[in-house]
Amino acid sequence: MPKFAANISFLFTEVPFLERFGEARAAGFEAVEILFPYDDPASQIADRLAGAGLDLVLINAPPPNYTGGARGFAAVPGGEARFEKDFKRAVRYAQHLGAQHLHLMAGTAEGPEAHDTFVRNLAWATAQEPEMSLTIEPINGHDMPGYFLNDFDLAAQIIAEVGAPNLGLQFDAYHAQRITGDAMRVWDAHHALVRHIQIASAPDRHEPAKGEIDYPTFFEAVDARGYTGWISAEYHPSGRTTDGLDWFYAARG
Numbered sequence: 001m002p003k004f005a006a007n008i009s010f011l012f013t014e015v016p017f018l019e020r021f022g023e024a025r026a027a028g029f030e031a032v033e034i035l036f037p038y039d040d041p042a043s044q045i046a047d048r049l050a051g052a053g054l055d056l057v058l059i060n061a062p063p064p065n066y067t068g069g070a071r072g073f074a075a076v077p078g079g080e081a082r083f084e085k086d087f088k089r090a091v092r093y094a095q096h097l098g099a100q101h102l103h104l105m106a107g108t109a110e111g112p113e114a115h116d117t118f119v120r121n122l123a124w125a126t127a128q129e130p131e132m133s134l135t136i137e138p139i140n141g142h143d144m145p146g147y148f149l150n151d152f153d154l155a156a157q158i159i160a161e162v163g164a165p166n167l168g169l170q171f172d173a174y175h176a177q178r179i180t181g182d183a184m185r186v187w188d189a190h191h192a193l194v195r196h197i198q199i200a201s202a203p204d205r206h207e208p209a210k211g212e213i214d215y216p217t218f219f220e221a222v223d224a225r226g227y228t229g230w231i232s233a234e235y236h237p238s239g240r241t242t243d244g245l246d247w248f249y250a251a252r253g
């Protein structure tokens with residue numbers, strides 16, 4: 001039976017950020033993820049998590065929010081010092097909040113130098129925090145033009161090159177569908193590397209209830225592979241968040 005988390009950077013945006021924890025719990029979620037928690041003190045977020053009885057599945061590095069700015073630095077040649085500084089701050093947040101995974105964003109870059117930079121930075125980060133689960137996530141080029149990690153086979157190759165047990169794949173089915181047109185095939189090819197899953201309809205990025213991905217079949221495929229991690233709802237609700245949760249109530253059984 002899949003276990004579902006709410007991405008409260010996308011869901012429950014009807015209310016201010018610190019109120020989203022209680023909303024997510026009231027809707028039935030037992031865990032949340034937050035893309036960029038850095039605008040609020042970690043202690044306040046920890047209080048909200050504890051108060052609502054929620055686990056924190058994942059946060060992203062780098063801080064702060066990248067709105068209008070860079071999408072990370074891990075693959076950006078010359079960005080090593082910035083990557084290391086951001087990584088250390090993100091780790092402090094992740095540890096304080098008990099985040100299960102830290103997603104390291106590659107940034108906008110291309111070519112062999114970016115590839116080598118990404119591998120070097122990931123090797124450094126995995127060695128720096130061997131107890132922490134670190135993920136990389138391929139993101140489609142419609143949403144993030146120029147983002148370095150835009151291919152699942154490339155992500156698998158990079159994970160193999162780094163060769164660290166605490167580096168895994170963040171499988172966002174929406175991005176897999178937009179990149180390849182066949183999220184199920186990508187899941188079948190790369191499921192063994194997956195530490196965290198995110199879902200949304202494709203191509204609209206709304207509730208995982210219609211569109212190109214057959215989610216009931218996907219959830220069965222995930223179960224069939226013995227995946228025991230979280231599946232995070234990372235979509236833009238088409239109306240009020242709570243009006244669009246039928247998929248969740250149906251899938252969690």
Ligand SMILES: O=C(O)[C@@H](O)C(=O)CO
Pocket residue numbers: 035060103137139172175198234
């Ligand atoms: O898919 C996404 O957009 C996120 O998971 C992410 O980390 C980049 O913002």
Ligand SMILES: [Mg+2]
Pocket residue numbers: 137172198234
């Ligand atoms: Mg995602």
